[in-house]
Amino acid sequence: MKAFNLSVVASALMGLLGSGVALAGQETVDSISTFTLNYTINDNHAVQHGVDCAALGADWASCNKATITLTNNGDAVTDREWTIWFHSIRRILRVDNPQFRVTHVMGDLHKLEPTDAFTGFPAGQQTVIPIVNEYWQLFITDVLPRWYVTADDATPKTIASTDTEDLTQFVTPLGEQWKRTPDDKNVLMTAEARFDKNSEVKVLNAPALRGQIVPTPLTLHVQGQDIDLAQGVKLDLAALSPESQQAILQRFTQLGVNTEGRWPVRTAIAADAFSGEMAKPGAYRLTIGKHEAVVTGIDRAGVFYGLQSLLSLIPANGAPTIPALEASDAPRFDYRAIHLDVGRNFHTKAAVLRLLDQMGAYKLNKFHFHLSDDEGWRIEIPGLPELTEVGGRRCHDLSERTCLLPQLGSGPDTSNNGSGFFTRADYIDIVKYAAARQIEVIPEIDMPAHARAAVMSMEARFDRLMKAGDEKGAGEFRLLDPTDTSNTTGVQYYNRTGYLNPCLEASGRFVDKVIGEIQKMHREAGQPLTTWHFGGDEAKNIYLGTGYTDKTRPEAGKGVIDQSIQDKPWAKSAACQKMVKAGTVADVDHLSSYFGVEVSKLVNAHGIEAMQAWQDGLKDAKDASVFGTRHVNVNFWDTLYWGGFDTANDWANKGFRVVISNPDYVYLDFPNEVNPQESGYYWGTRFSDERKIFSFAPDNLPQNAETSVDRDGNAFSATSDKPWPGAYGLSAQLWSEVVRTDKQMEYMIYPRLIAVAERAWHRAAWEQDYTVGREYKGGETHFVDVNALAQDWARFAGVIGSRELAKLDKAGVQYRLPVPGARIVGGKLAANTSLPGLAVEYSTDGGKNWQRYDDKQRPAVSGAVQVRSVSPDGKRVSRVDHVKG
Structure with a gap:
C-alpha cells in the first residue's frame, strides 16, 4: 500500500474548496439573473415634493425619484457576495433602502450592492429599492438595458428581463411624468394633439405635387407633357467617373427603371455656361423633353446632382412616369453634412453605406465620421493594435486591459454594438463609396477630452511593452501623465482618464501617427484628406460648472458640493504646470485651444488644408489666423434660446468658417416629438421633427425665434447687433449614446435627413435676410411670412409622404413612420399624418385586426380605438397610439 502524498491531497482539497466557492457564486449569479426587474420613474419634480436636491449635490438643484423593483420568482437568495452592474446616464444621489448601496464606477456604469443590513431576496417576493437621481427622466430611453450580475469569479450574466431593446419590457410607462418642470409649456403629443397639429397642414392633391424635386431647385418650370419610362432609359454617363456611373445605375435599378432602354439621358460638363448665383460647384441644368x-x-458634382434630380421625379411605386420640365439649380451652402457618431455605439458598414446612398440622393456632400470617443475607438490604425483590440471592445474587465468597461447598455460581453470597429479595408471602401456619390468623408478623432478609449488603449500598450522590457517604446504614445492626480470629472462622468494630456510630446506623436495613417487610407481610396476634425469639445470639469456651488458659499437653486477638492483638467499634471510656468500657455484653461493650434500644424504638414472643431474647443484662440491650416471650420452648437443667435456671429467675425449645427434644430439624436415613448437625449430641445427642421433658418438665426420655442415650450426673443458674414454650411448630428442598433440609427435619421438636405441645399422665399439689430420676438413680431412657410411645408410634406418614403422602402432603410393623429368626432374616426399620403390603419379590438382608414369615408367607431401608420410597401408600421373615446 502506497503512502499518501499529503501535499497532493491538500492541493486537491483546496481545488475542491475553490471550485465550491465559485460554484456558490455562480449559483447566486444564475438566480439573480432570472429576477424580473422593473424600473419606475415616480416623480420628476422631487424638489417640489420635499427632496432637498441641492443638499444632495444635484446640478441646478434638480433631481427625480425612481424605484427599482426586483422580483425573485425562485428560491430565496441570502448570499451577500453579489453585485448588480447597471447603466445610468443620471447620477444616483441617494438610495432609500438601507439594505443596498449604489456606487458610481465610470461613465454611466454603476453598481448595486448589499449592505450589512441586507436580509436577502425572499422567495416569490418583491424587493423595492427607491432611489433619487440627478436631473429628470422624461423619455423612456433615459433608462438603459442589460443590467448584469457578478459574484466572486463567476461568469457575469445579464438579467434576462433587461436584455432587450424593447424598454417597455422592464420600464413602467411614464404617464404624467413627462414634464421637466411643473410649468413646462410643451404639448404632449397624444393622438388628439397630433391630429390638431397635423390639421394645420393643407393636404395637396397629386397634380399640385407634380414635378416637385427634392431638394427644391433654384428655378423650376414644369410642363404639361408626361414622359413614360416604362420602356427604360439609355444613359450616357460619360461625364461621370466610372464609380459615380455605377452609383447612378444602382439608383435607377433600385427604383425599377430599366437602364438598357430607349429614352436617352445625356450628360455634359460645361463650366463656362454658368454665371452669377449659378457659378458654384455642384450647379446644373436639367431639361426633360419628349x-x-x-x-x-x-462640374462632375453638378452632373451627378442633375441626375439625382431626374431620379427624384421617378415614383417608387406605380408607373415610372415623369413630367417634362426645365430646372436650373445650384447649392445654397458649400458644406451640407450629416455627422454620425460610431464611438458611443458602433454602427455597421452596411448601415453607413445605406446612409451614403441617401446622402447622395439628396445632395448632401460631407460625411462627418465621428470615429472615437470615451466609449470606443472604431478605426484600425496599423502599428497601434490596442486601439481596436481594447478600445474597440467593451466587456466586464475591471482592469480594462482587454476591453473597456461596459457602457450605454452594452452589458458584460462583446456581442452587441458596444463593440466593433472598421478595418483599414472597410474604411477605404467607405471613402470610395462616398467619393462615388460626391461626398467628402471628414474623419473626427475627438481630443483632448472625450478621448478615454484612446487613453486606455495606450495604457494597455504601455503595460504590454513595459512587461516586454521596452521602456522607450512603451512611452512613445502614452497619453496620460503619471504625475497627474487631478480630481476632475467630464460631462459624461469619466475621470482624468477621459482626457488626453496635451502637454506630453507623446500626445503629439500619437496625433501625428493617427493623422498620417488615415491620410494614407484616403489617398489609397482616391480621396486625399482636405479636412481633419479635431473634436475639441467639453474639456472641462462638470463639477466646476455654473449649476454647482461650494458648500462654504451656497447659492439658491444650485447643487451644494465641496468644490475645493475639484480640479480643472490637467491642473496637477507636472508636464502641464511646467508649460504654464514657462508661459507657453496662460493657464490650464487655455490648453485645449493651445492643443488645437498645435494639432493644426500637424494637419497642415500632412497636406490637409482645413481643420475643423466643435467651437468650444477653440474658444481661447484669438482668431482663425493663429492656426496652421489655410481654413478653420467650427461646428457651431450653442442652442439659440441660450444666446446662440448672437454668439455665432463672434466666430464668423474671427475668420472661422461657421457650420451651423445647433442642437435645438439639427441634432437627430433628439426625440421626434414630445412623448415619453420616443427616444433620444433632450438637453437642447424636447423635439425636432421634419417640420421644425424644414422651418429652420440657418443663415438668419434670430429669425427662428418667431417660428419655434425653447426647451420648455416658451417663446423667446433674439437679436444681434453684430455683422453676420454668413454660414459656411449646415450639419445635422446623430450622437449614439442611446442609439445602440442600426435600426435605431435609421429610425432617428430618417426621414428627418430629407428636411436637413432641403435647408442645406435650398434657401426658401420665406427666409429673411439677416439684418443687424433686428429683434425677433416669438408671438409678438411678425416679420416671417408664416402663410408662405405653411404652404411650402405642405408641398414638401406631401412629396415626402406620397413619394420619398416609398424610395426609402426600396433602399431597405428602416425610417421612422410618423404616429398618426386621430380624434373621434361625432362618433366617427378622423385621422391624419404629418406626412400626407401615408396610409393609416385603425383597430377597434385591441390590435387583433386592423383596417385601412379612408378619410373620405370616416368609419363609425365606439370604445377603445388604436391607430398606426403603415409604410408604402406594407412591411412596417408605426408606434401604436390610442384615441380617446
Whole structure:
C-alpha cells in the first residue's frame, strides 16, 4: 500500500474548496439573473415634493425619484457576495433602502450592492429599492438595458428581463411624468394633439405635387407633357467617373427603371455656361423633353446632382412616369453634412453605406465620421493594435486591459454594438463609396477630452511593452501623465482618464501617427484628406460648472458640493504646470485651444488644408489666423434660446468658417416629438421633427425665434447687433449614446435627413435676410411670412409622404413612420399624418385586426380605438397610439 502524498491531497482539497466557492457564486449569479426587474420613474419634480436636491449635490438643484423593483420568482437568495452592474446616464444621489448601496464606477456604469443590513431576496417576493437621481427622466430611453450580475469569479450574466431593446419590457410607462418642470409649456403629443397639429397642414392633391424635386431647385418650370419610362432609359454617363456611373445605375435599378432602354439621358460638363448665383460647384441644368433628358453640370458634382434630380421625379411605386420640365439649380451652402457618431455605439458598414446612398440622393456632400470617443475607438490604425483590440471592445474587465468597461447598455460581453470597429479595408471602401456619390468623408478623432478609449488603449500598450522590457517604446504614445492626480470629472462622468494630456510630446506623436495613417487610407481610396476634425469639445470639469456651488458659499437653486477638492483638467499634471510656468500657455484653461493650434500644424504638414472643431474647443484662440491650416471650420452648437443667435456671429467675425449645427434644430439624436415613448437625449430641445427642421433658418438665426420655442415650450426673443458674414454650411448630428442598433440609427435619421438636405441645399422665399439689430420676438413680431412657410411645408410634406418614403422602402432603410393623429368626432374616426399620403390603419379590438382608414369615408367607431401608420410597401408600421373615446 502506497503512502499518501499529503501535499497532493491538500492541493486537491483546496481545488475542491475553490471550485465550491465559485460554484456558490455562480449559483447566486444564475438566480439573480432570472429576477424580473422593473424600473419606475415616480416623480420628476422631487424638489417640489420635499427632496432637498441641492443638499444632495444635484446640478441646478434638480433631481427625480425612481424605484427599482426586483422580483425573485425562485428560491430565496441570502448570499451577500453579489453585485448588480447597471447603466445610468443620471447620477444616483441617494438610495432609500438601507439594505443596498449604489456606487458610481465610470461613465454611466454603476453598481448595486448589499449592505450589512441586507436580509436577502425572499422567495416569490418583491424587493423595492427607491432611489433619487440627478436631473429628470422624461423619455423612456433615459433608462438603459442589460443590467448584469457578478459574484466572486463567476461568469457575469445579464438579467434576462433587461436584455432587450424593447424598454417597455422592464420600464413602467411614464404617464404624467413627462414634464421637466411643473410649468413646462410643451404639448404632449397624444393622438388628439397630433391630429390638431397635423390639421394645420393643407393636404395637396397629386397634380399640385407634380414635378416637385427634392431638394427644391433654384428655378423650376414644369410642363404639361408626361414622359413614360416604362420602356427604360439609355444613359450616357460619360461625364461621370466610372464609380459615380455605377452609383447612378444602382439608383435607377433600385427604383425599377430599366437602364438598357430607349429614352436617352445625356450628360455634359460645361463650366463656362454658368454665371452669377449659378457659378458654384455642384450647379446644373436639367431639361426633360419628349425625346430626351439633358443634364449639364458645371462640374462632375453638378452632373451627378442633375441626375439625382431626374431620379427624384421617378415614383417608387406605380408607373415610372415623369413630367417634362426645365430646372436650373445650384447649392445654397458649400458644406451640407450629416455627422454620425460610431464611438458611443458602433454602427455597421452596411448601415453607413445605406446612409451614403441617401446622402447622395439628396445632395448632401460631407460625411462627418465621428470615429472615437470615451466609449470606443472604431478605426484600425496599423502599428497601434490596442486601439481596436481594447478600445474597440467593451466587456466586464475591471482592469480594462482587454476591453473597456461596459457602457450605454452594452452589458458584460462583446456581442452587441458596444463593440466593433472598421478595418483599414472597410474604411477605404467607405471613402470610395462616398467619393462615388460626391461626398467628402471628414474623419473626427475627438481630443483632448472625450478621448478615454484612446487613453486606455495606450495604457494597455504601455503595460504590454513595459512587461516586454521596452521602456522607450512603451512611452512613445502614452497619453496620460503619471504625475497627474487631478480630481476632475467630464460631462459624461469619466475621470482624468477621459482626457488626453496635451502637454506630453507623446500626445503629439500619437496625433501625428493617427493623422498620417488615415491620410494614407484616403489617398489609397482616391480621396486625399482636405479636412481633419479635431473634436475639441467639453474639456472641462462638470463639477466646476455654473449649476454647482461650494458648500462654504451656497447659492439658491444650485447643487451644494465641496468644490475645493475639484480640479480643472490637467491642473496637477507636472508636464502641464511646467508649460504654464514657462508661459507657453496662460493657464490650464487655455490648453485645449493651445492643443488645437498645435494639432493644426500637424494637419497642415500632412497636406490637409482645413481643420475643423466643435467651437468650444477653440474658444481661447484669438482668431482663425493663429492656426496652421489655410481654413478653420467650427461646428457651431450653442442652442439659440441660450444666446446662440448672437454668439455665432463672434466666430464668423474671427475668420472661422461657421457650420451651423445647433442642437435645438439639427441634432437627430433628439426625440421626434414630445412623448415619453420616443427616444433620444433632450438637453437642447424636447423635439425636432421634419417640420421644425424644414422651418429652420440657418443663415438668419434670430429669425427662428418667431417660428419655434425653447426647451420648455416658451417663446423667446433674439437679436444681434453684430455683422453676420454668413454660414459656411449646415450639419445635422446623430450622437449614439442611446442609439445602440442600426435600426435605431435609421429610425432617428430618417426621414428627418430629407428636411436637413432641403435647408442645406435650398434657401426658401420665406427666409429673411439677416439684418443687424433686428429683434425677433416669438408671438409678438411678425416679420416671417408664416402663410408662405405653411404652404411650402405642405408641398414638401406631401412629396415626402406620397413619394420619398416609398424610395426609402426600396433602399431597405428602416425610417421612422410618423404616429398618426386621430380624434373621434361625432362618433366617427378622423385621422391624419404629418406626412400626407401615408396610409393609416385603425383597430377597434385591441390590435387583433386592423383596417385601412379612408378619410373620405370616416368609419363609425365606439370604445377603445388604436391607430398606426403603415409604410408604402406594407412591411412596417408605426408606434401604436390610442384615441380617446
